[in-house]
Amino acid sequence: MAPSFRISPAAAARIVEIVNAQPDADTLALRVAVLAGGCNGFQYQFKLERDRQEDDHLIEDNGARVLIDPDSLELLEDSELEFVDKLMGAHFTISNPNAASACGCGSSFSLT
Numbered sequence: 001m002a003p004s005f006r007i008s009p010a011a012a013a014r015i016v017e018i019v020n021a022q023p024d025a026d027t028l029a030l031r032v033a034v035l036a037g038g039c040n041g042f043q044y045q046f047k048l049e050r051d052r053q054e055d056d057h058l059i060e061d062n063g064a065r066v067l068i069d070p071d072s073l074e075l076l077e078d079s080e081l082e083f084v085d086k087l088m089g090a091h092f093t094i095s096n097p098n099a100a101s102a103c104g105c106g107s108s109f110s111l112t
Contacts, residue, residue, distance in 0.1 A: 004078050005032075005059055005068060011083040011092060012062035019048065019065075029058070029065035032081060032094075034072040042075065046092045 007015070019028045031049040034042050049067060052058065057073050059066045068076065079096040 005057075005066075005073060005076050006080040007059060007061040007064055007066060008080055008082045009062060010085075011081045012064035014083040014090075014092070015064035015066070016062070022048070024050070029067045030092075031067045032072065032076070033069060034075045044092075044094050 015030050019025045019030070022028055027050045028048050029050075029052070031045070031047050033045040033047075035045050037043050052067055053069065055070050056067045057070070059068065066081065075098065076094065076096060077098060079094050079098070082093050082095055084091055084093055
């Protein structure tokens with residue numbers, strides 16, 4: 001079954017822009033991970049990465065490549081990666097229907 005994690009058009013465009021600015025663009029993807037921590041129990045992590053692990057899920061959309069490990073993908077089921085560009089700053093965020101609560105900055109969440 002295909003993972004039900006989506007990449008918004010704005011996020012895909014920003015990922016492509018960031019990756020294409022790197023000298024080794026064809027080997028890079030954005031890794032999206034969920035880690036223990038943050039002010040609500042879990043926090044999102046976004047980083048460029050070259051190495052795809054054997055069990056990673058690769059999601060490709062509009063030229064963007066996103067890697068997600070199986071444990072993170074379980075917590076991100078039915079979520080969407082978004083890119084927000086507002087007066088206060090630009091950043092990636094996750095619209096996660098599984099999160100019971102989230103912090104104000106959108107970088108951490110809880111499940112209960």
